[in-house]
Amino acid sequence: MKSQKVVMLFFVVVMVTGILTACSGGKVTENSQSNDSKGETKGQKNIVRLWHGLTEVELPKFEEMTNNFNEQSKTTEVELVYIPREELLKQLTIGNLAGDMADMALIDNPDTAGFAASGVLEDVTELYNNWSENQMLEGPINSAIYDEKIYGVPYAYNNLALFYDKDMLSEAGVEVPTTWDELSEAAQKLTTKEHYGFAFCSIKNEEGTFQYIPFLTSAGGSFDKMDSTENIKTLTFLYDMIAKDSVSREVISWTQADIEKQFATGKTAMMINGPWNIPQIQADAPDKNWGVAYIPKDKDYSSCLGGENLCITKGANKDTCWEFIEYLCGKKINATFCKSVSKFSPRSDVDNEELYKDDEILKVFSENMENAKARGPHPLWTQISTDIQIMMQEVFTGAKTPEQAANDAQAKINVKLMKQ
Amino acid sequence: MKGKEKFREMLYGYCFTLPALLFMIGLIGYPIIYNVVISFQDMTVQSFNMGNISFAGIDNYKQILSDPVFGISFKNTVLFTVACIVIQFSIGFALAILFSRDFRLAKPLRGFLIISWMIPTTVTALMFKYILSADGILNDLLLHLRLTRGPVGWLISEKTAIWGTIIANVWVGIPFNMLLLSTGLCNISQDIYESASIDGAKAFQRFFYITLPMMKQSILSVLVLGVVYTFKVFDLIYVMTGGGPVNATEVLSLYSYRNSFKYYNFGIGAAGANILFVCLFLVGLIYLRMIGKEELNDTDKDKKKKF
Numbered sequence: 001m002k003s004q005k006v007v008m009l010f011f012v013v014v015m016v017t018g019i020l021t022a023c024s025g026g027k028v029t030e031n032s033q034s035n036d037s038k039g040e041t042k043g044q045k046n047i048v049r050l051w052h053g054l055t056e057v058e059l060p061k062f063e064e065m066t067n068n069f070n071e072q073s074k075t076t077e078v079e080l081v082y083i084p085r086e087e088l089l090k091q092l093t094i095g096n097l098a099g100d101m102a103d104m105a106l107i108d109n110p111d112t113a114g115f116a117a118s119g120v121l122e123d124v125t126e127l128y129n130n131w132s133e134n135q136m137l138e139g140p141i142n143s144a145i146y147d148e149k150i151y152g153v154p155y156a157y158n159n160l161a162l163f164y165d166k167d168m169l170s171e172a173g174v175e176v177p178t179t180w181d182e183l184s185e186a187a188q189k190l191t192t193k194e195h196y197g198f199a200f201c202s203i204k205n206e207e208g209t210f211q212y213i214p215f216l217t218s219a220g221g222s223f224d225k226m227d228s229t230e231n232i233k234t235l236t237f238l239y240d241m242i243a244k245d246s247v248s249r250e251v252i253s254w255t256q257a258d259i260e261k262q263f264a265t266g267k268t269a270m271m272i273n274g275p276w277n278i279p280q281i282q283a284d285a286p287d288k289n290w291g292v293a294y295i296p297k298d299k300d301y302s303s304c305l306g307g308e309n310l311c312i313t314k315g316a317n318k319d320t321c322w323e324f325i326e327y328l329c330g331k332k333i334n335a336t337f338c339k340s341v342s343k344f345s346p347r348s349d350v351d352n353e354e355l356y357k358d359d360e361i362l363k364v365f366s367e368n369m370e371n372a373k374a375r376g377p378h379p380l381w382t383q384i385s386t387d388i389q390i391m392m393q394e395v396f397t398g399a400k401t402p403e404q405a406a407n408d409a410q411a412k413i414n415v416k417l418m419k420q
Numbered sequence: 421m422k423g424k425e426k427f428r429e430m431l432y433g434y435c436f437t438l439p440a441l442l443f444m445i446g447l448i449g450y451p452i453i454y455n456v457v458i459s460f461q462d463m464t465v466q467s468f469n470m471g472n473i474s475f476a477g478i479d480n481y482k483q484i485l486s487d488p489v490f491g492i493s494f495k496n497t498v499l500f501t502v503a504c505i506v507i508q509f510s511i512g513f514a515l516a517i518l519f520s521r522d523f524r525l526a527k528p529l530r531g532f533l534i535i536s537w538m539i540p541t542t543v544t545a546l547m548f549k550y551i552l553s554a555d556g557i558l559n560d561l562l563l564h565l566r567l568t569r570g571p572v573g574w575l576i577s578e579k580t581a582i583w584g585t586i587i588a589n590v591w592v593g594i595p596f597n598m599l600l601l602s603t604g605l606c607n608i609s610q611d612i613y614e615s616a617s618i619d620g621a622k623a624f625q626r627f628f629y630i631t632l633p634m635m636k637q638s639i640l641s642v643l644v645l646g647v648v649y650t651f652k653v654f655d656l657i658y659v660m661t662g663g664g665p666v667n668a669t670e671v672l673s674l675y676s677y678r679n680s681f682k683y684y685n686f687g688i689g690a691a692g693a694n695i696l697f698v699c700l701f702l703v704g705l706i707y708l709r710m711i712g713k714e715e716l717n718d719t720d721k722d723k724k725k726k727f
Contacts, residue, residue, distance in 0.1 A: 090681045093465050118684065119469030204664040249573050250554050252665050314469070383683050393666045399578050 045077040046320045051102035052080060053088045057279055058341045065337050069327050076323050078104075092120055092313070103316035104324070106308040107152060109143035110206070110375035110385070115311070116146035117379035122312040125150045127322050133330045133347075140346035143374045144309045152309030153329045154346035156338045158274050159303040159372035160214055161365055162296065163281075166289045168195070168269040176293050177270075180218075180237055183296040187246035190269035197246040199268040200238070201256045202392045209375065209385040210304050211256070211272050212392060214295045217373045218302035223384060224417055226391065227410035233298070235395045235402035242396055252393050264288065274306055275342045275365045292364045294371065305372040307343065344369050380416045387412045452697075458690040465684035480691040490692070493663075493670040497696075500586060500671060501650045505643065508590045512597025512642075517631075519598070520605045530598070537595040545659035548588035549575065575661055578668040585657050585669055589650065596649075597642055604638030605631070637711070644707040648700050672696045 054062055059082075066078050081102065083091045088105070092115065095101045107115055115121050128134055128150045140154035164176055172190050177183040187197030202208045215238060216222070221230030241247040248254075254262070256273055257280075263271045264284035272295060281288065294301045310328065312321045327333060335350040344352050344366050352366035378384060391409035394400040400408070462476040484490045519530045536544070551557050552574035559571040574584045608631065616626050632639075654673040657663065663670040663678075672692060680689025 093681075093684055118465040120465070204662050248554065249576055253553075253576055253661070386678075386682075390666055393664055397576065397578055397665045399666055 045073070045075060046317060048076055048078045048103045048316070048321055048324060050078055050080050050324075051083050051088060051092065051105040053083060053106065057276060058343075061337065061340045065328065065333065068333075069324060073323060073327075076320050078324050093118070101313050101315065103313060104321050105311050105313055107311050108206070108308055109140070109154070109157075109305060110377065110381045112144050112152050112309050112311065113146040113377040114379045114381055116144075116149070116151035120314050121151040122314055122316065122318055123149045123151060124153070124312060124318065124322070124325075127318065128153065131326065133326070135348045136329075137346050137348050137369075139305055139372060139374050140307065140309075143305070143377050144311070146377065146379060152311035153325050154307060155310050155325075155329050155334065156341060156343035157305060157307035157346050157369065157372075158276065158343050159305060159365060159368050160211060160272055160274050161292045161294060161303065161368055162270060163263055163273055163277075163290060163292050164270045165263070165266070166291055168266075172269075176291070177296045178294070179296050180298050184237070184241055184244075184246070187241050187270065188244055191246045195266055196248050196262075196268045198241060198270045199247060199251060199254070199259050199262055200272040201254055201259050202238075202251050202389070202396055203253060203255055204386075204389045204393060205255075206382075206385055207256050208252075208389045208392060210306065212388060213304040213373060213375055214272070214302045215298075217304075218295070218300060219298040220300075223376065223378075223388065224413065225410070226388070226413055227407050232402045232406050235392070235406060237298075238392075239395050239402065243398075249396070252396050260284075263290075275362060278342060278361060292361050294364070294368055301368075301371045303368050303372040305374045307346070378416075380419065384413050384416055387416075455690045456694060458686050459694050461687050463686040463690075465686075468686075476687060480687045481695075484688060484691050484695070489667055489670060490675060492667045493672050493675040494695075496582060496667075496669060497651060497653075497671045499582060500589070500653065501647060503583075503586045504589050504593055504650045505646050507586070508593030508597050509643065509646065511590070512594045513601055515594065515598045516601035516605055519602060530602070533598060534595045536591055537599075539592075541592070541655045542659050544588060544592055545656045548584065548591070549660050552584045552587075576665055578665055581661055581665060581668040585653075585660055588660060589653065589656055592656075593646065593650070597646065600642045600645075601635070601638060604635045604642075607638075608634045640707060640710055644703060647703050651700055651703075652696060672699075 050066075052062070063080060066080055070077050088107070092102070092105055092107075101120075107121075112121075136154060140157050141150070144150055144152035144154065162177075168190055169176065169186075172186075174186045174189050175182070177186040183198065190197035201211045212234075213223075215234045216231060219230040219234045219237075221228055221234060225231065238247075242249055242251070248262075248268070251259075256277070259268070259271050260273055260277045260280055261284070262268045263273070264281050266285075266288075281290070295303055310325050312318055312325075328337065329347070331347070331349065334347055335345045335355060338345040338350075339355055342362060345355075352369060353363065356362040356366045375381060375385070387409045391405045394405040394408075395402050399405075459480055460476060460478070462474045462479070467473045515533065519526045539547075553559075554571045554573050554576070556574075558574070559568070562568045563571065572580070574580050612630055612634075613626055616630055621629070652673050653671060654677065657669050657671055657674060658677075661669045663674045673696065676689045676692035676696065678689075679685045679692060
């Protein structure tokens with residue numbers, strides 16, 4: 001009787017605990033139903049399923065471009081499948097385990113090396129080298145290289161810059177800051193009862209790291225040397241602005257989208273953000289008088305490279321997929337496509353500055369491309385990135401001194417650097 | 421002949437339970453066992469794709485137990501559970517007693533209270549994130565009442581963040597406790613109270629000597645359900661703080677999730693989930709023990725009555 005009850009209880013607890021264990025198991029069975037996506041054909045054409053995390057601004061343009069491709073191609077039909085950005089990496093892994101995989105995927109540039117190392121991507125080195133139009137900028141293509149092999153091709157890139165409210169600046173009599181000292185001074189002067197002077201994102205996810213890299217690299221630091229004086233200097237500089245209340249303490253919980261809202265509603269005079277926010281700011285605050293500039297520098301101007309690589313997943317028909325890569329990343333389409341989504345071409349033969357010479361805002365971003373640094377690349381980037389986020393949060397909440405936090409982060413990162 | 425009949429009856433019985441049994445084995449038993457197997461393997465997305473998953477013995481558990489973040493998340497989970505249960509149980513019980521009184525607004529008010537339990541957790545989480553933010557309504561209220569000098573960063577300070585999540589969870593937990601305890605209260609016959617009153621029992625005596633002992637069963641089940649539900653909290657904290665700031669609100673389920681689906685270290689993630697499971701299983705065993713004793717006592721009494 002009693003043992004029966006124990007067994008019953010076991011099942012009850014199992015049912016209620018379900019979330020983690022059953023979740024991972026359940027998804028696998030769920031996905032395996034729609035197996036055998038590979039090698040599907042529709043009429044005469046091979047179907048290529050492309051997983052992406054694109055939203056509002058870029059998606060309609062991307063669909064339009066895909067339709068154009070499908071019309072002109074006699075052999076290949078690309079189907080777009082939306083997977084939320086945060087879920088994309090997870091689904092790729094689960095999909096891989098369950099055998100239900102996309103043929104291609106748009107993978108965030110710092111994650112590409114990790115996925116290549118995981119063996120979910122096809123090596124496209126040969127195809128890339130034999131391609132006559134393989135003139136790519138070094139930063140973007142490097143992000144797709146792991147172990148000296150190429151696992152993807154960059155198609156559109158962006159970076160971060162400083163957004164500022166022109167009216168607030170002129171009201172406070174402040175010039176657009178170009179150095180750290182000027183930034184710190186401007187942020188203080190621009191802070192009033194109604195609004196903060198400056199905002200950047202240091203949330204505990206990849207966005208936080210993305211916004212930290214420009215400051216770190218401007219001081220001459222790098223992700224694998226967290227205990228360096230350059231990194232400690234960067235942490236101290238940013239924390240000082242928070243301690244002086246020129247920057248809200250809430251930045252540790254704000255996403256980049258939250259920061260855009262703060263800026264659009266006039267709650268901060270300056271912010272760090274990317275060009276994908278431009279349409280949103282225009283929609284939220286059409287009358288706002290604002291501009292963009294390089295992120296103020298310590299030693300050199302710097303920014304962080306954002307954007308996805310177009311990758312072929314393991315087991316897909318490489319030649320079929322490559323046709324789409326050649327189309328999107330090639331000379332003919334790439335520049336105009338990038339312009340239509342306010343991004344920048346990773347091609348070295350496209351003159352971004354010429355392309356955007358009439359747009360005051362995008363011109364700054366396009367010129368800023370040459371300052372943009374890639375994250376990593378490192379196969380364990382997600383974990384290293386988490387260590388960086390923890391370090392920032394420890395300092396910005398006042399839990400640890402910059403030196404302490406930096407040394408602790410380095411100790412954790414060392415373990416990961418040694419693994420590879 | 422009689423034995424044969426009994427056997428047939430038994431066979432029928434087992435046949436009827438077979439579908440449920442298959443369902444449980446396939447959809448619940450298998451993932452659990454698979455999870456245990458994974459936790460003893462060096463299973464990452466790399467090793468899986470390369471096909472070189474090796475047996476790791478207790479390495480995953482060793483690694484977890486030496487990870488300071490695991491210690492923090494375990495501590496946080498226990499604190500979160502104990503605080504939530506104590507607060508929501510006391511308030512829920514008080515409300516249940518209040519609404520067991522027959523006054524005009526009792527029923528509609530009780531209905532309103534249940535709303536907070538019906539709202540999806542993510543919505544609750546976002547709502548409390550806004551309420552508790554530095555320029556949120558709570559700080560606004562405190563500032564206007566001049567109770568604080570400046571805005572308090574409830575969710576962005578390491579000291580208060582966990583309490584912010586506890587408050588949100590308690591808000592959901594109170595109606596749940598109230599509802600279950602109300603039904604328990606309804607089952608106590610009014611006659612007992614009446615006769616106790618006649619014998620001169622005071623209110624607190626009626627509560628401690630009649631209400632509490634008579635409700636032991638429902639109290640125990642409320643507590644066990646509450647502990648299981650609270651111990652495995654995930655969505656609320658994931659949305660409200662994501663485990664931050666730093667690791668101030670990191671809990672076991674988040675820790676396990678992070679390892680499985682962010683770092684793709686399935687072995688470690690599974691080990692974390694199993695530790696969570698074992699903790700809950702122990703809670704269940706204790707519950708069973710207590711219920712078991714109670715039932716034994718009852719059957720003893722029944723036997724005595726019969727003779």
